[in-house]
Structures are given as C-alpha cells and as structure tokens.
Amino acid sequence: MPKVLILVADGSEEIEFVTPYDVFTRAGFEVVSAGVELKENYAHMTRNIRIIPDFPSLLSLGQQALHEQHDILVLPGGGPGAKTFATSAPVLDLINAFRDAGKYVAAICAGTTALVAAQKKHGGEKGRVTSHPSVRAEVETKGGWEYSEERVVIDRNLITSRGPGTALLFALTIVEALAGREKRDKVALPMIVAETL
Numbered sequence: 001m002p003k004v005l006i007l008v009a010d011g012s013e014e015i016e017f018v019t020p021y022d023v024f025t026r027a028g029f030e031v032v033s034a035g036v037e038l039k040e041n042y043a044h045m046t047r048n049i050r051i052i053p054d055f056p057s058l059l060s061l062g063q064q065a066l067h068e069q070h071d072i073l074v075l076p077g078g079g080p081g082a083k084t085f086a087t088s089a090p091v092l093d094l095i096n097a098f099r100d101a102g103k104y105v106a107a108i109c110a111g112t113t114a115l116v117a118a119q120k121k122h123g124g125e126k127g128r129v130t131s132h133p134s135v136r137a138e139v140e141t142k143g144g145w146e147y148s149e150e151r152v153v154i155d156r157n158l159i160t161s162r163g164p165g166t167a168l169l170f171a172l173t174i175v176e177a178l179a180g181r182e183k184r185d186k187v188a189l190p191m192i193v194a195e196t197l
Contacts (some may be wrong), residue, residue, distance in 0.1 A: 002029045002178040005070040007091065008043045008053050009036040011080025015164040016108045017043075017051065020074055023171035027179060027187045032070070034058050036091055037084050046078045058090050067097040071178060077109020077132060077163065085114035089121075096122040099157065104177060106159040108170050110135045115158065116143035127155040132163045168193065 004024050008017050017033075024031045033053040035043060042050040055061050067073075073094060075085055085091045095118035098105045107115055112131035116139055119126055128146040130153045131139050140147035151166045152159065152173045159177060161170035172193070176184040 002027075002072070003070045004029050004031045004072050004074060004174075005066060006031065006033045006074040006076070007036050007058075007085060008033055008038075008051060008076065009078075009081040009084040010039060010044045011078050011082075011084065012043055012045055012051075012076045013078030013081065013109060013164060014045045014047055014049050014051070015167045016076035016078065016111070016170075017045070019167035020076070020106075020108075020171040020174065023168070023175060023187060026191070027175045027183055029175075029178070032061070034061055036088055043081075046080070058094065065097065066094060067101045067103055070098075070103070072104035072106060072174065073098045074174070075105075075107040075111035075114050077107070077111040079110050079134070082110035082113050082135075085111065086117040092118040092121045096124065099124060102157060104157045104159060104174070106161075106170070106174055107131075108161040108167060109163045112160050113138055113143075115160070116145060119143070119145075127158045129153055129155065129158060129160040130162050131160060 034055040035053040042052045109132040126145045130148045139145050152161045172184050
C-alpha cells in the first residue's frame with residue numbers, strides 16, 4: 001500500500017490539501033499529514049478553515065528518514081503556505097531527500113515554488129513543471145525551470161498542477177502514478193468524476 005506524506009502550513013489552500021488527502025484515502029493509501037511552522041495546533045488555511053494535521057510538525061514524525069517511510073511527498077499551494085515551505089530548511093532538505101531517493105514529489109499551485117527553492121539550495125536536475133499563473137515568473141524566469149500550462153504535468157518523479165480547480169485531477173494522477181490506471185478508475189467511478197476535469 002503506497003504511503004503518502006502531505007505537508008500543511010498556515011496559509012495553505014484548503015482544496016489542495018483536503019482533496020488529495022480524501023482521494024488517497026479512498027484509494028486505500030496510508031496518508032499522513034504534518035504541519036510546518038504552525039503557530040497553533042492547527043493550520044489556519046487561506047479561506048479561514050482550520051485543519052488539524054495528523055502530526056503538528058515534521059519533527060514529531062520521529063527520527064527515521066521520512067523519504068524511506070513514504071512513497072511520495074505532497075505540497076499543497078496557497079501563497080502564504082507555499083512561502084513557508086520554500087523558506088523552511090527542513091522542507092527543502094526533505095524535498096531533496098525524496099528526489100535523491102527517486103521518490104515522487106508532487107506540488108500544486110504555488111507549492112511548485114518550494115521545488116524551485118529546494119533545487120536552488122541543493123542543486124540537482126530541474127524539470128518540466130506547472131504552477132498557479134501568479135508564480136510562473138518565479139518558477140520559469142527566476143528559477144529557470146521549463147514551464148507548461150497543462151493542468152497536470154508529470155516529469156520523471158515530479159508531479160505538478162495548477163490550482164484549486166485542478167486538485168481532483170492532480171490527486172487522481174498521483175493515484176495512477178503510485179497504483180496504476182485500474183486503481184485510479186476504481187476511485188473515480190463512485191465519485192462520479194467528469195470525463196474532463
């Protein structure tokens with residue numbers, strides 16, 4: 001069973017956190033969320049919803065290397081939350097560890113900026129990605145990454161997507177990457193997912 005680690009910070013986007021978490025659970029994945037630099041025991045999201053992560057911080061997950069315990073790291077967007085990820089040394093180190101181990105890293109919306117920041121800090125390959133249009137210059141012009149306007153982009157072990165309206169497609173794409181097309185279809189069918197998202 002695939003194991004997923006989703007990060008959340010104050011200012012993360014609700015839909016981009018909850019939708020993947022829900023879809024992965026429906027797929028039977030083991031899903032764990034961890035807070036990053038939270039001011040309280042919950043994340044105060046962009047639309048004032050409060051979400052309590054499974055673990056209040058990355059440190060509370062224990063000392064074992066997280067990239068060895070999980071198959072994918074997922075970063076939701078939301079401008080303030082993404083900025084927290086992109087300026088957090090533990091998050092940037094974690095992204096690098098997943099990438100070095102050949103594990104998947106997925107980011108949606110402004111969350112892609114954390115991939116750019118991790119690559120600037122640690123080096124390594126840049127890839128073809130997408131993001132919310134508001135951070136395109138940060139990713140493409142300043143970061144030097146190849147940019148696409150596709151709703152979801154898969155480039156080797158990087159999966160990126162554009163924003164709240166693509167969160168369901170993003171999540172289903174991750175299910176397919178980790179468990180195959182049959183599992184994706186099995187999850188999508190009872191959800192009455194439109195043929196075009």
